[in-house]
Amino acid sequence: MRLLGTAAVITGAGRGQGAATAALFAAEGASVVVGDIDLDAATRTAKTVADAGGTAIAVHADVSTANGAEALIEAASENFGRLDALVNNAGVALFKQIEDITEEEWDRVVDIDLKSVFLTCRAAIPLMRATGGGSVVNVASAAAMKPIRLQTAYAAAKAGVVQFTRALSLDVGGYGIRANCVCPGPIDTEMLHASLSELASPYDASRLPLGRIGKPAEVGAVSLFLCSPEASYMTGAVLTVDGGTSVGTR
Template sequence: MSGRMRGRTAVITGAGSGIGRAAAELFAAEGAAVAVFDVRQDAAQETVDKITAAGGTAMAVAVDVSSAESVQAAIDRTAAEWGAVHVLYNNAGVNSTGSVAEATEEDWDRCFAVNVKGTFLCSRAAVPHMRKAGGGAIVNQASVAALAGIPNFAAYCAAKGAVVSLTRSMAADLASDGIRVNAICPGTVFTPLMEPLLRARGDGDLEAGLAKTVAKYPIGRLGTPEEIARVALFLSSDEASFMTGSIVASDGGMTAV
């Protein structure tokens, strides 16, 4: 590791599992102090235990990104503990299935509350701390669902599309503060979020669901959490100093065909 994040404080939401956990471990290995935000305290603590066992610095923060009060308290606690917030990876997200004819209003609202409002609330709370630090980097987690119409994911496609638009708007607003804002559009990554969907796609057979999904990827396989975490690390680092408002697909060619 090259210590690209040495001296930085990074907040990663949804870091108790999947891509967020992989990112928390990677950012910590690169020298960041990582605030592991998750609605599940036990999951966040598990990530922290892994990081500290590897010699890194992290703290678990129980937070619901869809609640303004919870987010403000969590971000302020991080800044109070470590003196600054330099990086925010808005990764927490939930799925929602069904076409517009089937999706429930409750599912639609939850999908937007976590994926879109959560991104807004965490960014709103973090920006003053980044301004105080003289700048920062925000990475928003979108999805290939923002770039292509994935069947039976109406609310999720719409929510991730909103994350892409919000990213561009934030980039325009915050550039003068030295805050860069970019989004990642990952293709399918095998995580707890995706497992039930892949199983359903195979009519209950996970292997069949995986095969159907992999067929859509020119690269011939799904992504790994670590592959997406490396993109987030790059966008958060000074190596991406001329990038803001970029929508970066990391999808094995899925949206190229």
């Protein structure tokens, strides 16, 4: 087991990529704090982990607020006595013409997709330092590098996540803490399908280099790798998990 004896916090873990990531981490021996703004969803994920023989607790948290971010880190400290891995997976999408985006909508996307990453990292770093180091994985998006139409708010926030991660790696490396970024492309999640519904247009996955939409566990597996001993000399890296979307279409 690659994460035996460790503790992890995963945000947005009530469904989709977050839930898959929580299951993978627990299967590799980590005790997991399942954070989500939807407590029922977080509880379902924690139960799935427990039913499979793993250890997980569900915590209600709005990570776009300092109180919510701090609650997740406190849960790791109080229940597991340490924090070795933080996966910032929580996020929302928005597809709108720039002139139609309200200030409230812009703030919501930036708060959940970018500000939350700052808040959780700010809360987590002291505990990681106290327990000898750790690994931060921030989930951005392929849209950070190659956006599609109507993604101004989402693409800007996710691009911020990429550069935040790179800057963070410089600040915390001396504490034995690594910070890396994962940029998923189209993944089979509720958020993707809701976004496609907003766009009211079909998505032709056959045009992607790999010819299909990705699976949540395929993103989770990369986060797992980055938090494992195999990635011990990786920090400040940005890994694209998008079936080749950022390269082009065929």
